[in-house]
Amino acid sequence: MLKILKYSFFDLVRSRWSYVYFLFYLLLSSVLLFLNNDLSKAIITLLNVVIILVPLIGTIFGVMYYYDSQEFTELLMAQPITRKSIFLGQFLGVATSLSLSVLLGLGIPFVLYGLFQSNVIFDFLILIVVAVFLSFIFSALAFNIALSNTNKIKGFGYAILVWLLLAVIYDGAFLMALMYFQEYPLDQFSLLATLFNPIDLSRILILLKLDISALLGYTGAIFSAFFGTVWGSFVSVGVLVLWVVFPLWRMLHTVNKKDF
Amino acid sequence: MKINFILFFFIIVSVASHAQNRTLNVCAQDCEFSSIQTAVDQAKPGDSIFIKKGIYKEHDIFIDQKSIHLYGEKGSIVDIDHKGYGFKVEASDFSITNLSIKNVEVSYTSDYAAIYLFKCFDFKLKNITLEKAFFGFLIEKSKDGVVEQNDISGTGQSEASSGNAIHLWNSKEMTIRDNEVYDMRDGIYIEFGGDNVFENNYSHDNMRYGLHFMFSDDNRYSYNTFQNNSAGVAVMFSKRIEMNHNVFKKNWGTASYGLLLKEINDGKIYNNTFENNTIGITADGSTRMVYRENDFINNGYAVKFVGGSYQNDFSRNNFLYNNFDLSYSGGLNNNSFDTNYWSDYTGYDLDKDGYGDVPYRPVKLFSYLVNQTPESIILLRSLFIDIINFSEKVTPVFTPENLVDYQPLMHEVQW
Numbered sequence: 271m272l273k274i275l276k277y278s279f280f281d282l283v284r285s286r287w288s289y290v291y292f293l294f295y296l297l298l299s300s301v302l303l304f305l306n307n308d309l310s311k312a313i314i315t316l317l318n319v320v321i322i323l324v325p326l327i328g329t330i331f332g333v334m335y336y337y338d339s340q341e342f343t344e345l346l347m348a349q350p351i352t353r354k355s356i357f358l359g360q361f362l363g364v365a366t367s368l369s370l371s372v373l374l375g376l377g378i379p380f381v382l383y384g385l386f387q388s389n390v391i392f393d394f395l396i397l398i399v400v401a402v403f404l405s406f407i408f409s410a411l412a413f414n415i416a417l418s419n420t421n422k423i424k425g426f427g428y429a430i431l432v433w434l435l436l437a438v439i440y441d442g443a444f445l446m447a448l449m450y451f452q453e454y455p456l457d458q459f460s461l462l463a464t465l466f467n468p469i470d471l472s473r474i475l476i477l478l479k480l481d482i483s484a485l486l487g488y489t490g491a492i493f494s495a496f497f498g499t500v501w502g503s504f505v506s507v508g509v510l511v512l513w514v515v516f517p518l519w520r521m522l523h524t525v526n527k528k529d530f
Numbered sequence: 531m532k533i534n535f536i537l538f539f540f541i542i543v544s545v546a547s548h549a550q551n552r553t554l555n556v557c558a559q560d561c562e563f564s565s566i567q568t569a570v571d572q573a574k575p576g577d578s579i580f581i582k583k584g585i586y587k588e589h590d591i592f593i594d595q596k597s598i599h600l601y602g603e604k605g606s607i608v609d610i611d612h613k614g615y616g617f618k619v620e621a622s623d624f625s626i627t628n629l630s631i632k633n634v635e636v637s638y639t640s641d642y643a644a645i646y647l648f649k650c651f652d653f654k655l656k657n658i659t660l661e662k663a664f665f666g667f668l669i670e671k672s673k674d675g676v677v678e679q680n681d682i683s684g685t686g687q688s689e690a691s692s693g694n695a696i697h698l699w700n701s702k703e704m705t706i707r708d709n710e711v712y713d714m715r716d717g718i719y720i721e722f723g724g725d726n727v728f729e730n731n732y733s734h735d736n737m738r739y740g741l742h743f744m745f746s747d748d749n750r751y752s753y754n755t756f757q758n759n760s761a762g763v764a765v766m767f768s769k770r771i772e773m774n775h776n777v778f779k780k781n782w783g784t785a786s787y788g789l790l791l792k793e794i795n796d797g798k799i800y801n802n803t804f805e806n807n808t809i810g811i812t813a814d815g816s817t818r819m820v821y822r823e824n825d826f827i828n829n830g831y832a833v834k835f836v837g838g839s840y841q842n843d844f845s846r847n848n849f850l851y852n853n854f855d856l857s858y859s860g861g862l863n864n865n866s867f868d869t870n871y872w873s874d875y876t877g878y879d880l881d882k883d884g885y886g887d888v889p890y891r892p893v894k895l896f897s898y899l900v901n902q903t904p905e906s907i908i909l910l911r912s913l914f915i916d917i918i919n920f921s922e923k924v925t926p927v928f929t930p931e932n933l934v935d936y937q938p939l940m941h942e943v944q945w
Contacts, residue, residue, distance in 0.1 A: 314911075322913050441914035445899070448906045456905040464908065473911060482910070484784050484808045485830040485853060489905045491784060 271355030274346070278363025282335070288371055291327060295375025303383045309390045310480060313397060316376065317476045320397060321469050322437060324404040328368060329429040332412025335364050337422050344530060353525045361413050361521070368405040373398060393479045400472040403510045407468050408433070410517035417524050440467045457492045464493075468513045471506060550574070557582035566600075566608070567591050573598045581606045581629065589613040597623040602630070610634055616644040622651035632661040636691055643668035643693070650675060665693035666714065672701045679708045686713030689737050694719040698726065706731060716742045717759065724748045732757075739764045739790075740781075743771065751776060756788070762807065766792040773797065779805040788829070791816040798822075801945055804829055810852070813839050822846055823945040831857050831897075835865070845869045846943045849892070856892040859901050862932045867892060871939040879940045890938040893929045895922035 282288055298319060302312040339360065346356050376398065385391055412429055419425040444463050448456055464470040477483055478494050486493065496502040554573055556563045563569040566588055569579045575597045583605035591608075598621075607630045610616050616631045631644040643665035645655065650672040658680045660666045666682040669675065682695040695711035698704060698720040707729040711717040717733030720726060721744040728751035733740035740756035741763040743749065750772040756762035762778040765771055771794060778788030787809035791797070793816070800822040804810035810829040813819070815838040825848045826832035832852040833844075842865045849855045850873045869885070870892075877888035896915050900907045909915050922929060 318911060438914045438917065441909055441912045442918075445906055445909055445914070448903050449899070452903040452905075456903070460905050460908050470912070474908065477911065481782065482830070482853070484782055484786070485910065486907050487784060487904060489908050493908065 271359045274351070274356055274359030275362045275366075278335075278339075278360045279367055281339075282363060282367040283370075287331065288367055291331075291368070292371040292375045295372055296378060299376050300379040300382075303379050309380075309383070309385070309388055310393070313390060313393055313476070314480060314482060316397060317473065320372075320376075320401050321404070321473050324368075324372060324401050325408045325437060325469060326433050328365075328405050328408030329412045329415075329433045330426070331368060332361075332364055332409035333416045333425050333429045335360070336413055336416035337425065347530060354522055357413070357521060357525045358518075361409060361518070364413075365406045365409045368409060369402040372401045372405060376401070393476070396476055396479055400475060403514070404468060404472060407510070407513045407517070410514055410521065413521050414517050414524070417521060417528065436467055436469050441470065444470075457489055460489065461493065461496060465505070465509050468510060471509060475506060551576040551578070553578045553580055555580050555582060556586075558584040558586075570596070570598065570600075581608075585609050587611055590615050591617045593617065593619040593621050593624065595621050597621060599624060600626045600629070602628045604628075606630060607632065610644070612636070614640075615642050615646050618646045618648070619650055619653075620648045622653065624650070625654040625656065626658060627654070627656040628658075630659040630661070631663075634660075634662065634664040636664045638690065641665050641668055641693060641697075643697070646670075647672050647675070654678075655680065660695075663693070663695065663714070665697055666695040666711070668693075668697045668699075669701050669704070670699045672698075673703055675701070675704045677704065677706045677709065680710075682709065682711045682714065684712075684714040686735070686737060689715055692737060694742075695733075695736075698723050702726070705729070710734075712736060716740075717756075718742070720744070720746045720749065722746060727751070729753050731755075734758050736760065742766075743768045747771075750774075755779070756781065758782075759786075761786055761790055762788040764790040764792065765794050765797070766790070767794065769795050769797075771797040773799045773802060775801045777803045777805070778807060778810070779803070781807045783808060787812045787834075790814070791819070794819070799824060803827070804832070809834050812836060813842065815839060817841055819843070823943055824848070826850065826852055826855075828852065830854065833857070835859065840864055842866070846939070846945075847871070848942050849873060850942075854894060854897040856933075857897045857901060858893050858930060858933060862930060867933065867935045869937045869939060870935055871942050872935065875938045877938065884940055885937040886940055888938075890935040891923065891926060891929055891933065892935060893933050894919050895928055898929050 299316060302315055306312050380394060385394060411432055415428045416425050419428060464474050474493060478497055483490050497506060554563060554569045554577060555561045556566055556569045556579060558564060566581060566586055570593055573579060573596060578599040581602040583603055585607045587609050589610045608616055610633045612633050612635045614635050634644050635642045644660045644663050645667050647669045648671060651674055653675045655667060655677045656679055660682040663682055663684050667677060677696060684692045686692060692715045694716040695714040696706060696718045700722045702724050704726045706718060710732045712735045714736050715738050717736045717740045718728060719742045723746045726749045731754045734757040736759045739761050740759040743765045745767050747769040753775045755777045758780045762781045781788050788804045788807035789811045791813045795817045797819045803825045805827045808830040810826045810832045812834045814836040817840045819842045821844045823846045827850045829852045831854045832849050834857040837860050840863045844867045847870045849870060855872060872890050875886060875890045877886035879886050895918055
């Protein structure tokens with residue numbers, strides 16, 4: 271498995287897309303930092319970009335990589351290697367290379383700017399952790415989609431749909447539910463609803479750490495009362511881990527059964 | 531000739547009486563007096579009392595109907611040692627200057643103050659430093675006083691165990707200027723007072739309000755800075771208050787705002803700066819107010835109308851980079867928002883008259899939704915919200931139809 275991981279990782283690291291992705295983040299965060307002069311504000315803007323772009327790139331890139339390396343995968347399967355290690359290796363290769371691009375792209379300008387002397391280092395760490403988690407979650411989802419669809423067009427279609435669902439439509443349904451049931455106490459519900467969507471969860475985790483959380487009013491107070499506790503952070507990280515583990519488990523399950 | 535003689539006589543008498551005005555020295559040793567109270571008791575009207583450098587452990591120093599002038603030098607400290615009031619004064623034409631007073635008793639039943647004035651007229655409190663004050667200056671039923679260049683601070687533990695720095699009750703025509711007040715409950719509090727002026731004060735880090743009006747008509751406050759208070763200024767149940775050239779900044783927290791207007795009418799708010807507040811102005815039942823040439827910069831909400839506000843007029847204000855420019859509930863109620871500058875405005879000006887050709891709607895769909903369902907604020911900064919805000923901007927459905935700036939300015943107002 272490690273060999274395959276290493277192979278996919280270096281394959282991807284050498285590819286043009288990783289560089290583009292890395293350079294994009296590098297450019298974005300350096301421009302934000304050097305034009306804005308305000309670390310906290312820069313983090314808010316980056317948050318907006320991260321929670322939309324990381325999932326999108328994760329899904330598209332994952333699906334693309336799977337279809338691209340299909341022939342190579344089939345060749346590998348002819349070798350005495352377990353399917354588990356082949357696919358796990360490929361997935362980890364994709365996810366780590368994506369995470370690395372984000373990590374370095376965002377990290378280098380911040381470090382150069384003097385992050386270690388500033389007091390927002392913790393907020394920034396959460397941003398990075400969230401970005402890494404989102405990369406892992408959405409590339410796992412992408413592998414699932416690609417495995418279930420041999421038709422590439424269909425695969426890409428579903429990938430975009432999944433992204434759209436979690437990034438946009440879920441919030442729409444959430445908002446509708448809030449409006450529709452506004453007569454009822456909704457704070458527990460909204461807490462639960464955010465836990466079920468990794469993008470929302472990531473957004474809230476970062477927002478609560480920033481000054482802007484004061485705007486969230488009493489709903490925000492309930493959220494920070496929950497996420498501020500050890501139990502709350504444990505649950506939120508646990509949910510994010512589950513979002514990685516469950517698609518992975520399904521991926522391995524289908525891989526073992528699938529007739530290639 | 532006779533009139534001249536009388537005039538001459540009066541001059542002589544007044545000069546003579548001035549000549550009798552003495553200066554009594556108070557110091558720890560080797561002076562006429564070692565206690566301020568005995569000096570006050572011995573003083574005649576018009577006398578001055580010079581309190582020399584040193585620490586005086588005295589409390590409840592009572593000035594009863596005597597027009598005298600107390601002054602100290604650097605290092606003249608009255609230590610109340612947590613035993614009630616510092617000075618209690620009921621007099622007119624007196625002054626207290628250059629003094630330091632500390633350790634006022636904290637009480638949950640009495641309003642102990644460093645200096646307590648009752649029915650005082652034509653007085654001056656100047657250059658007084660108060661430390662660990664419970665109440666600073668407690669001024670009741672007084673008139674024509676000047677309170678200037680004082681530095682007042684408390685311990686700032688909790689709202690219940692702290693008092694107000696400058697507390698005016700039933701007082702008229704006072705001038706409060708150039709004071710710095712901090713770590714108190716309210717910086718400056720005024721109840722049942724009229725025609726007072728508050729200028730150039732710096733009120734910061736107070737637990738409740740920087741400046742607080744209750745039932746006080748016809749007052750003015752200008753050129754003050756209110757920073758990092760629980761709320762900058764609260765104006766409640768008052769009429770014709772004039773507020774200009776003040777700076778409200780960093781009043782940031784879940785329940786904070788720069789300026790709270792509660793049941794107030796006919797006020798004028800102009801040339802103020804609201805910066806980095808959670809809410810710039812909360813207007814609750816305020817009517818016929820004029821808002822002109824104010825800057826709202828980087829606030830969570832610039833202006834929040836809670837309800838029951840009629841005929842307010844916003845014009846030539848700058849709304850710059852606020853999360854929400856306006857939050858509004860209820861009908862339009864003749865409030866007008868024309869000719870302001872909005873940094874979110876994306877329209878164009880083809881005829882180059884300085885006004886945008888497309889009307890601007892300051893209420894975003896999201897701020898409308900948050901008003902309806904407060905829990906939906908949790909979707910702040912979600913992509914979905916950006917999308918519906920945009921679509922609402924293109925074709926308004928939900929946001930109040932008439933709440934429009936028909937002549938949004940293309941350039942920032944310079945005032």
